[in-house]
Amino acid sequence: SRRYSIAVIPGDGIGKEVMPEGVRVLEAAARRFGFALDLQWHDFASCDYYLKHGEMMPQDWKARIGKVDALFFGAVGWPDTVPDHVSLWGSLLQFRREYDQYVNLRPVRLMPGVPCPLAGRKPGDIDFWVVRENTEGEYSAVGGHMFPGTEREIVMQETVMTRFGVDRVLRYAFDLASKRERGHLTSATKSNGIAITMPFWDQRVEAIAAEFPGVTHDKYHIDILTAQFVLNPQRFDVVVASNLFGDILSDLGPACTGTIGVAPSGNINPDGTHPSLFEPVHGSAPDIAGKGIANPVGQIWSAAMMLEHLGEAEAAAAIMAAIEAVLSTPAGRTGDLGGSANTRDCGKAIAESI
Amino acid sequence: SRRYSIAVIPGDGIGKEVMPEGVRVLEAAARRFGFALDLQWHDFASCDYYLKHGEMMPQDWKARIGKVDALFFGAVGWPDTVPDHVSLWGSLLQFRREYDQYVNLRPVRLMPGVPCPLAGRKPGDIDFWVVRENTEGEYSAVGGHMFPGTEREIVMQETVMTRFGVDRVLRYAFDLASKRERGHLTSATKSNGIAITMPFWDQRVEAIAAEFPGVTHDKYHIDILTAQFVLNPQRFDVVVASNLFGDILSDLGPACTGTIGVAPSGNINPDGTHPSLFEPVHGSAPDIAGKGIANPVGQIWSAAMMLEHLGEAEAAAAIMAAIEAVLSTPAGRTGDLGGSANTRDCGKAIAESI
Ligand SMILES: CC(C)[C@H](C(=O)O)[C@@H](O)C(=O)O
Numbered sequence: 001s002r003r004y005s006i007a008v009i010p011g012d013g014i015g016k017e018v019m020p021e022g023v024r025v026l027e028a029a030a031r032r033f034g035f036a037l038d039l040q041w042h043d044f045a046s047c048d049y050y051l052k053h054g055e056m057m058p059q060d061w062k063a064r065i066g067k068v069d070a071l072f073f074g075a076v077g078w079p080d081t082v083p084d085h086v087s088l089w090g091s092l093l094q095f096r097r098e099y100d101q102y103v104n105l106r107p108v109r110l111m112p113g114v115p116c117p118l119a120g121r122k123p124g125d126i127d128f129w130v131v132r133e134n135t136e137g138e139y140s141a142v143g144g145h146m147f148p149g150t151e152r153e154i155v156m157q158e159t160v161m162t163r164f165g166v167d168r169v170l171r172y173a174f175d176l177a178s179k180r181e182r183g184h185l186t187s188a189t190k191s192n193g194i195a196i197t198m199p200f201w202d203q204r205v206e207a208i209a210a211e212f213p214g215v216t217h218d219k220y221h222i223d224i225l226t227a228q229f230v231l232n233p234q235r236f237d238v239v240v241a242s243n244l245f246g247d248i249l250s251d252l253g254p255a256c257t258g259t260i261g262v263a264p265s266g267n268i269n270p271d272g273t274h275p276s277l278f279e280p281v282h283g284s285a286p287d288i289a290g291k292g293i294a295n296p297v298g299q300i301w302s303a304a305m306m307l308e309h310l311g312e313a314e315a316a317a318a319i320m321a322a323i324e325a326v327l328s329t330p331a332g333r334t335g336d337l338g339g340s341a342n343t344r345d346c347g348k349a350i351a352e353s354i
Numbered sequence: 355s356r357r358y359s360i361a362v363i364p365g366d367g368i369g370k371e372v373m374p375e376g377v378r379v380l381e382a383a384a385r386r387f388g389f390a391l392d393l394q395w396h397d398f399a400s401c402d403y404y405l406k407h408g409e410m411m412p413q414d415w416k417a418r419i420g421k422v423d424a425l426f427f428g429a430v431g432w433p434d435t436v437p438d439h440v441s442l443w444g445s446l447l448q449f450r451r452e453y454d455q456y457v458n459l460r461p462v463r464l465m466p467g468v469p470c471p472l473a474g475r476k477p478g479d480i481d482f483w484v485v486r487e488n489t490e491g492e493y494s495a496v497g498g499h500m501f502p503g504t505e506r507e508i509v510m511q512e513t514v515m516t517r518f519g520v521d522r523v524l525r526y527a528f529d530l531a532s533k534r535e536r537g538h539l540t541s542a543t544k545s546n547g548i549a550i551t552m553p554f555w556d557q558r559v560e561a562i563a564a565e566f567p568g569v570t571h572d573k574y575h576i577d578i579l580t581a582q583f584v585l586n587p588q589r590f591d592v593v594v595a596s597n598l599f600g601d602i603l604s605d606l607g608p609a610c611t612g613t614i615g616v617a618p619s620g621n622i623n624p625d626g627t628h629p630s631l632f633e634p635v636h637g638s639a640p641d642i643a644g645k646g647i648a649n650p651v652g653q654i655w656s657a658a659m660m661l662e663h664l665g666e667a668e669a670a671a672a673i674m675a676a677i678e679a680v681l682s683t684p685a686g687r688t689g690d691l692g693g694s695a696n697t698r699d700c701g702k703a704i705a706e707s708i
Pocket residue numbers: 192193223442601635
């Protein structure tokens with residue numbers, strides 16, 4: 001019988017509120033589709049942990065997590081007590097790097113019941129994927145600080161792109177596009193301004209494109225690409241981007257479809273040599289944390305992505321259908337979407353409708 | 355009597371088509387408001403020039419331009435013949451750096467007659483400025499390429515921020531905010547991920563904020579900030595950003611108000627030690643170049659910004675009123691805005707209505 005071992009890491013703020021709903025739905029799906037879950041909850045990778053232990057995670061975090069099939073993650077960050085760059089580099093960004101989760105995969109899909117800020121768009125009109133490089137690029141810790149505290153102060157930070165790192169995420173993206181009906185890939189670049197790394201990125205896109213003759217492709221500079229997300233979102237099928245550009249596009253995309261509150265993401269190690277991590281796109285949201293009103297759909301949709309990744313496609317589809325059904329009724333939606341449900345109501349409704 | 359010496363540089367593609375309309379309107383404003391223009395046209399800073407001379411500009415371009423009050427620029431780039439990073443670094447980016455135009459100032463304003471892609475917004479709802487650092491940051495030419503053509507290939511590019519460079523653009527932005535009714539500044543950051551340069555940017559924002567007690571301020575990470583441009587554009591008053599983030603936000607902002615085809619920008623040397631440069635936000639648009647259908651409003655609005663900068667506030671206001679009047683009628687608008695005018699019709703209508 002199918003059994004999955006999963007590390008559950010709620011993190012900070014609303015992470016702690018939406019995670020129980022994600023787990024509730026996972027468990028409902030397990031019952032319904034006949035697989036078993038072995039869930040290990042961890043309190044590290046959170047600012048609470050930092051305040052107690054002076055670090056975001058124990059030194060032996062990898063051993064403590066042990067051999068798992070996936071990580072299910074909430075949100076991390078509590079800027080009032082720990083600066084963001086400390087909390088993030090000490091947790092989420094470590095997972096991505098240490099587990100070599102080199103693809104960050106995020107859907108941009110207009111869902112029923114989610115009011116769209118763009119005029120005249122309806123569910124079905126917008127449906128694409130952002131594939132983000134997730135281990136190198138602009139998110140390097142390489143650089144330094146000279147003459148701190150003086151008028152001559154200078155900071156430098158290196159963007160580092162390797163052929164190894166760029167090619168593998170491009171291949172993933174082209175492969176994904178090749179399996180989709182439209183089979184189209186758009187590359188985010190900025191080779192006119194960022195004139196060393198980005199022309200290299202463009203070259204690698206052309207090189208990998210040659211391996212996928214069935215996929216059409218184009219490229220946009222990131223500035224005009226963000227404009228196109230607003231003006232012509234129906235144009236996109238698979239968008240591939242560097243770490244920073246992918247970060248931007250995968251918040252902007254969900255915003256164009258109404259809210260980042262429902263958007264999920266997979267931090268994927270496609271080679272299967274390490275576990276992948278699934279988390280909502282939203283952060284810990286200190287402003288609404290503790291009130292029980294956060295929208296749990298991002299966490300729940302992440303559960304669906306995780307099950308899909310683990311091979312439970314039917315269960316994943318059932319969760320998606322349940323999300324769509326519950327979002328379609330005002331009583332099912334949380335307040336951010338004009339509904340009357342709190343976090344738990346929404347989670348329960350989705351779990352029950354599976 | 356007032357006389358302004360202006361270098362006119364049309365550049366490539368639709369730059370050559372919209373520039374005559376920008377000049378037409380400038381000349382109309384000069385007649386009406388009683389100042390004289392001394393216009394010198396230059397054919398360099400274009401890919402045509404490159405094809406003839408093997409460089410984008412002559413070595414002595416600064417001497418050829420000479421002592422001018424401002425530069426009026428069209429658009430540059432023709433990727434079929436010259437790679438973008440060659441054409442841009444050889445022209446526009448040189449002007450910004452050599453003339454130390456350290457502020458790139460771009461309005462985001464919903465105009466009458468321009469269909470807004472965001473649901474339920476009307477002229478007046480969206481009206482803010484993006485202040486972009488324009489000489490350093492992510493647009494450095496510092497870095498390199500190792501093991502080219504091999505599996506081990508690596509490229510690196512340095513983001514360089516100096517206290518000198520950051521503080522002066524922040525002061526400009528805070529000062530601008532202090533003169534506006536709402537007096538609010540938003541800083542674009544990404545200190546959670548870009549963990550060396552961006553925490554420094556945040557620190558300098560706090561330091562300069564202390565000099566402007568009358569201005570309120572907040573900050574957003576660039577990913578969620580792009581989302582807020584779509585979801586809550588009415589929230590912004592002055593947005594200050596690094597070179598790359600400002601580039602992105604100042605295309606996204608105009609897209610949220612309907613089109614980048616009407617958006618202007620000023621590349622400003624606030625110290626007055628060098629001339630400033632005014633140009634539309636749009637590029638050379640090879641896809642529609644040569645057809646006479648490009649929207650000239652970005653170029654014409656840039657003329658208004660230039661006159662404002664030169665102290666001709668009344669003339670600038672008259673151009674803005676003329677733009678609004680002409681955009682309000684289908685016969686005045688170009689095809690991209692659903693109107694029936696071509697480039698010249700639109701330019702003439704604006705010139706005549708001054
Ligand atoms: C053409 C390009 C180099 C330029 C930039 O990135 O600065 C343009 O996008 C702009 O915004 O003026």
